[in-house]
Amino acid sequence: MNLSLLDPFALAQDYPNTLSTTLKWGHSSALRFNHQGTYLASGTIDGTIVIFDFDTNGVITILKGHTRTIQSLCWSQDGRYLLSSSRDWKSILWDLKSCKPVRTVRFDGPVWGADLNPNNPLQFIVSLYEDTPKMVDVTEDVPRLMTLPTQPLRPTTTAAPAKADKQLTLVVLFNKSGDYIITGTSRGWLNVISVETLEIIHSGRITTSNIKNMKLSATGRKVVINSSDRIIRQVRIPDFHNSNPSEWEFEVQVKFQDVVNRLQWNSVSFSTSGDYVLASTFEGHDVYMWETEMGSLIKIFEGPKEEMVEIAWHPTKVLLAVTGLDTGSIYIWTSKLPQKWSALAPDFAEVEENIEYMEQEDEFDIIDEDVMVQRLLDEENDEIVDIITIEQTKPSEAFIIPVDLDLRDECPESDEDI
Amino acid sequence: MGTGTVNGPVQFIPFCILNGHTGSVNRVKFSPDCRFLASGSSDATIRIWSTIDWRLVNILEGHTSGISDIDWSPNSELLASAADDRTVRIWSPLSLSSQARSPLRRTLNRHTHHVTSLRFNRRGNLIVTGSRDENIIIWDYKHAKDLKTLTAHSDPISAVDFSRDGTIIVSGSQDGLIRLWDTGSGQCLKTLVPTNLAKGYQKNPVMFVQFVPNGKYIISSTLDGYIRLWDYMNDKVIKTYRGHVNTKYSSTPSLLNVTTSLSTETSAPSTPTTHTSVANVSTTTSYLIQPSEDGFIYVFDLQTKKVVTQVKAHTDVVLATDVDAENRYMASCGLDGTVSVFKISS
Numbered sequence: 001m002n003l004s005l006l007d008p009f010a011l012a013q014d015y016p017n018t019l020s021t022t023l024k025w026g027h028s029s030a031l032r033f034n035h036q037g038t039y040l041a042s043g044t045i046d047g048t049i050v051i052f053d054f055d056t057n058g059v060i061t062i063l064k065g066h067t068r069t070i071q072s073l074c075w076s077q078d079g080r081y082l083l084s085s086s087r088d089w090k091s092i093l094w095d096l097k098s099c100k101p102v103r104t105v106r107f108d109g110p111v112w113g114a115d116l117n118p119n120n121p122l123q124f125i126v127s128l129y130e131d132t133p134k135m136v137d138v139t140e141d142v143p144r145l146m147t148l149p150t151q152p153l154r155p156t157t158t159a160a161p162a163k164a165d166k167q168l169t170l171v172v173l174f175n176k177s178g179d180y181i182i183t184g185t186s187r188g189w190l191n192v193i194s195v196e197t198l199e200i201i202h203s204g205r206i207t208t209s210n211i212k213n214m215k216l217s218a219t220g221r222k223v224v225i226n227s228s229d230r231i232i233r234q235v236r237i238p239d240f241h242n243s244n245p246s247e248w249e250f251e252v253q254v255k256f257q258d259v260v261n262r263l264q265w266n267s268v269s270f271s272t273s274g275d276y277v278l279a280s281t282f283e284g285h286d287v288y289m290w291e292t293e294m295g296s297l298i299k300i301f302e303g304p305k306e307e308m309v310e311i312a313w314h315p316t317k318v319l320l321a322v323t324g325l326d327t328g329s330i331y332i333w334t335s336k337l338p339q340k341w342s343a344l345a346p347d348f349a350e351v352e353e354n355i356e357y358m359e360q361e362d363e364f365d366i367i368d369e370d371v372m373v374q375r376l377l378d379e380e381n382d383e384i385v386d387i388i389t390i391e392q393t394k395p396s397e398a399f400i401i402p403v404d405l406d407l408r409d410e411c412p413e414s415d416e417d418i
Numbered sequence: 419m420g421t422g423t424v425n426g427p428v429q430f431i432p433f434c435i436l437n438g439h440t441g442s443v444n445r446v447k448f449s450p451d452c453r454f455l456a457s458g459s460s461d462a463t464i465r466i467w468s469t470i471d472w473r474l475v476n477i478l479e480g481h482t483s484g485i486s487d488i489d490w491s492p493n494s495e496l497l498a499s500a501a502d503d504r505t506v507r508i509w510s511p512l513s514l515s516s517q518a519r520s521p522l523r524r525t526l527n528r529h530t531h532h533v534t535s536l537r538f539n540r541r542g543n544l545i546v547t548g549s550r551d552e553n554i555i556i557w558d559y560k561h562a563k564d565l566k567t568l569t570a571h572s573d574p575i576s577a578v579d580f581s582r583d584g585t586i587i588v589s590g591s592q593d594g595l596i597r598l599w600d601t602g603s604g605q606c607l608k609t610l611v612p613t614n615l616a617k618g619y620q621k622n623p624v625m626f627v628q629f630v631p632n633g634k635y636i637i638s639s640t641l642d643g644y645i646r647l648w649d650y651m652n653d654k655v656i657k658t659y660r661g662h663v664n665t666k667y668s669s670t671p672s673l674l675n676v677t678t679s680l681s682t683e684t685s686a687p688s689t690p691t692t693h694t695s696v697a698n699v700s701t702t703t704s705y706l707i708q709p710s711e712d713g714f715i716y717v718f719d720l721q722t723k724k725v726v727t728q729v730k731a732h733t734d735v736v737l738a739t740d741v742d743a744e745n746r747y748m749a750s751c752g753l754d755g756t757v758s759v760f761k762i763s764s
Contacts, residue, residue: 002585002600005607056558339605346609373615387630403560405523
């Protein structure tokens with residue numbers, strides 16, 4: 001509602017410019033905004049999950065259930081459910097209405113990452129440490145685990161894979177419509193798995209090294225892939241629905257890298273518009289931002305004096321949240337503009353340059369009060385005003401986590417220095 | 419809003435009078451779930467009444483001076499009050515003082531003069547307050563923390579409100595200005611100046627402002643005796659209402675939206691074409707229910723600007739009205755220390 005009243009220059013600004021806030025609650029290791037941008041979930045290294053209300057920057061709820069570092073967090077579309085995965089071998093699906101776990105799923109090893117089906121919050125996929133990835137269905141009380149394949153499909157003409165070619169799935173993602181799974185392996189392969197059959201229907205190799213992490217853009221048309229070869233690739237996702245798997249191809253559109261310093265990247269992310277790619281630097285204090293058309297470097301966010309890890313871009317605002325490695329603080333960059341002073345004085349307008357003012361003939365005439373009153377009243381029209389109909393806005397309204405005044409949400413001091 | 423079906427002009431039938439306050443009653447407000455009515459008074463108490471049997475359910479005591487404004491949280495679980503003791507208090511309105519847990523949950527302490535107005539946002543996580551200290555404060559009430567102080571008025575603030583989506587705050591002040599603020603940044607977005615239609619070029623103190631339910635317009639009342647409906651995007655007054663008396667007090671009007679269903683049973687038989695819709699045609703009439711200083715309540719038709727009816731409600735100045743979300747009852751309160759309840763019907 002405020003958009004049409006905001007300064008157009010403020011809206012044109014599409015990336016943040018100042019480090020404005022630091023949120024600190026425990027040692028943050030995972031970060032995720034809900035789809036509407038009203039809450040920020042932060043997972044900590046001791047397994048606690050803290051949800052910040054983004055209107056107040058205050059803690060709205062604390063979820064306790066994990067005992068080791070949180071690896072990933074994922075919100076359901078409506079914001080009611082949150083999936084957390086941890087190195088304690090567990091994934092928990094939380095209902096934020098009660099702030100209690102609805103389902104807890106135990107695996108045979110630490111969980112690397114997880115993704116919730118965008119169409120069904122009771123279905124998710126996980127990648128596990130030195131284990132095969134799984135798809136989990138928690139519709140029933142007892143979770144159903146299904147193993148996902150890892151060995152890529154190869155053209156039948158090539159020789160059977162050598163033993164040394166054994167690989168592991170490191171990252172898993174759902175596509176935007178939730179009917180295909182995209183996985184990345186330790187040997188640089190991307191696999192597409194159909195949710196229906198759980199079989200690999202297409203594979204493509206984009207590099208020869210580990211795929212460390214992978215993020216889907218908001219439109220679902222491209223992924224950004226971070227691999228151990230120090231190159232970040234933006235890959236176009238083929239149209240799964242309107243073309244044959246044999247025609248699919250993972251086309252690397254842009255490569256981002258630091259050719260001089262040969263930096264390794266901790267984590268990558270798209271901006272919400274998909275116009276920028278961000279990456280945090282290994283053993284550096286910076287976050288790099290490139291535009292995705294030509295791959296040119298736009299900005300380096302110079303962080304506080306610590307290494308930056310997890311990156312989260314706000315879904316609606318021009319705002320960037322990044323976690324620090326040493327302190328576990330969450331640093332927030334926003335775009336700040338000065339107050340438009342003409343908003344305070346309605347008789348004035350801000351002009352770019354001086355204008356020769358032409359006085360109107362009757363401009364400073366003193367009008368009789370009655371005439372003035374009548375003139376003002378005449379300006380009204382008899383249009384029918386609609387005060388009830390609500391315009392539907394996008395994104396849809398998020399689930400509201402109830403405010404619990406009894407919740408003690410101070411961070412225990414003992415957690416500070418581990 | 420309008421769920422009740424009324425044929426013909428709206429009527430307000432006196433239903434009951436709630437006695438008990440020992441001072442002027444400044445504000446009445448139905449809970450969003452329609453189960454309770456809260457009244458805040460100059461006797462420094464808030465009384466909670468059941469809308470089923472109109473009995474007194476609870477008295478919230480703790481403020482040390484008169485209460486100017488109250489508001490329910492959107493889930494009906496909390497009540498906030500603004501008082502002349504410079505504090506804003508958050509209550510669990512149904513917890514009795516005799517119980518182990520006090521009904522008082524938070525005290526927000528930052529204003530340096532009487533707090534005159536307050537509102538929850540629709541998500542229920544923020545409160546905005548206006549004060550005679552000329553400041554507006556946005557609160558994270560859960561942590562009793564003042565997030566932002568908006569300082570651009572030069573006289574006491576008389577009313578504040580959130581837009582439906584919570585992104586804009588409107589404030590009205592006795593300095594004669596209505597300002598719109600961006601909730602997120604705390605910056606002033608726009609200023610509206612209602613011309614004094616009674617005294618020409620003099621300042622026109624704004625005594626009340628609020629957004630309409632869909633947030634597209636602002637209703638303001640000023641001491642020149644006019645109520646205005648603003649199209650704030652275009653800086654335009656599109657309707658003015660007058661007839662009531664408003665020379666001194668800040669009074670709170672309410673809106674009533676009555677949907678009239680025109681039954682299609684008697685109309686021509688529906689044609690077999692698939693294009694014709696035979697659903698019930700309904701029209702919604704909106705009323706502005708304005709307290710007046712002559713003891714009456716004036717009911718304006720929002721579209722035609724005409725006074726539809728006048729209701730004698732109190733023996734002294736009427737200060738506030740409210741309509742429950744189901745359009746069953748209208749409550750009013752005033753300087754005579756009583757709360758009047760009217761049944762709404764055709």
